[in-house]
Amino acid sequence: MRIIKLEPLFLAKKVLLLASFLIIPLIILNAEENIPLSEAAAKWKAVFSYDPLTQTGYILRNKDLVRFKKSYPVFLLGKDNALHAEAIIDNSKGLFIPESTFNAISAYFEEKDKERTSHFRIAAIIIDPGHGGKDPGAIGEFGSGKDKFKIQEKDIALAVGKDVYSSLQEKWPEKSILITRNSDVYPSLDERVDMANIMELGINEAIIFISIHANASFNKSASGYEVWYLNPDYRRTVMDDKKSVGVDSQVLPILNAMLEEEYTTESIFLAKNILSGMKKTLSPDIPDRGLRAEEWFVVRNAKMPSVLVELGFVTNEAEARRLADPAYLKSLSEGIYNGISDFIEYFENRKGNPLH
Ligand SMILES: [Zn+2]
Structure with a gap:
């Protein structure tokens, strides 16, 4: 056995050398593991916000929200899921997210994307024949005596609405097909819209709302015929305040804007489909007045893709007489039904921006 007496300086060098092997990789490892949050957000194509006062922040990607608190190893995913992961830290250079947490949140976002793209379906369709009961809607009256001819919007809307409703029921027995009235009664506008808004929908489910009317004009x-959708410039509050308890107040306007955009896009697409469906079944000499954008009450308050169809003018005698003909109403309802069907088939097979 040989005893080697090490010189103190030599020993120090050895320790230093050993330490550098241990420490340098640690530093490198550390540099790899923590990603600046801004970089992570860019990778996710997300936005993030941080409030140094409360030390809380959020990451928002599409509609998926992740909330965090600095140095706290729990993240809130969406409304009620918790993710236990290494905390976001704040060093002198700003906020950093550990790579393992980055990966976990990436997995969450991917999962949400998958949920949205896989078997997205229209769970319910609500057909709303306008007016009814005490409210006849627009009225067209022509001639006099025994040649007197009168037509009411409420009757046309009901006839077409019921026909569209039963065709849809036949085609999609697994969907909830609803009609706001199937007789000469008057549901209030609130009642019509509430019928839609109280429906329980799954995360991948949507509901569409089609209101049916006829026009009148001094001219x-x-x-x-024409189809209306919500004016995209109109900012409605899509999210129910009650449902959003616990979400940062600053997030709500962003979420609202995004939901708004989504429904508007889908409403325009639904309107386009219905319009072209009608164009195909109606004779080419019936004027196609195109797509219109307005802030209709029924459409505005419906938190879903929703459109309003104007079948024709009861104030134009030739058209009023067409609208009194069951065969003409049948081609109108067929056109609407075909348009809705095309929309559903497209929507359920390819979720995303349907206009692109
Ligand atoms: Zn009307």
Whole structure:
């Protein structure tokens, strides 16, 4: 056995050398593991916000929200899921997210994307024949004596609405197909919209709302059909305040804007489909007045893709007489039904921005 007496300096060098092997990789490892949050957000194509006062923040990607508190190893995913992961830290250079946490949140976002793209379906369709009961809607009256001819919007809307409703029921027995009235009664506008808004929907489910009306004009020559959707410039509050308890107040406007955009896009797409469906079944000499954007009450308050169809003008005699013909109403309802069907088939097979 040989005893080697080490010189103190030599020993120090050895320790230093050993330490450098241990420490340098640690530093490198550390540098790899923590990603600046801004970089992580860019990778996710997300936005993030941090409030140094409360030391809380959020990461928002599409509609998926992740909330965090600095140095706290729990993240809130969406409304009620918790993720236990290494905390976001704040060093002198700003906020950093550990790589393992980055990966866990990436997995969450991917999962949410998958949920949205896989078997997205229209769970319910609500057909809303306008007016009814005490409210006849627009009225067209022509001639006199025994030639007197009168037509009411509420009757046309009901006939077409019921036909569209039963065709949809036949085609999609597994979907909830609802009609706001199937007789000459008057549900209030609130009642019509509530019927839609109280429906329980799964995360991948949507509901569409189609209101059916007929037009009137002082210009007796005005005729033709048109489809209305919500004006995209109109900012409605889509999210129910009650449902959003616990979400940062600053997040709500962002979420609202995004939901708004989504529904508007889908409403426009639904409106386009219905319009082209009608164009195909109606004779080419019936004027196609195109897509219109407005802030209709029924459409505005419906928190879903929703459109309003104007079948024609009861104030134009030739059109009023067409609208009194069951065969013409049948081609109108067929056109609407085909348009809704095309929309559903497209929507359920390819979720995303349907206009692109
Ligand atoms: Zn009307």
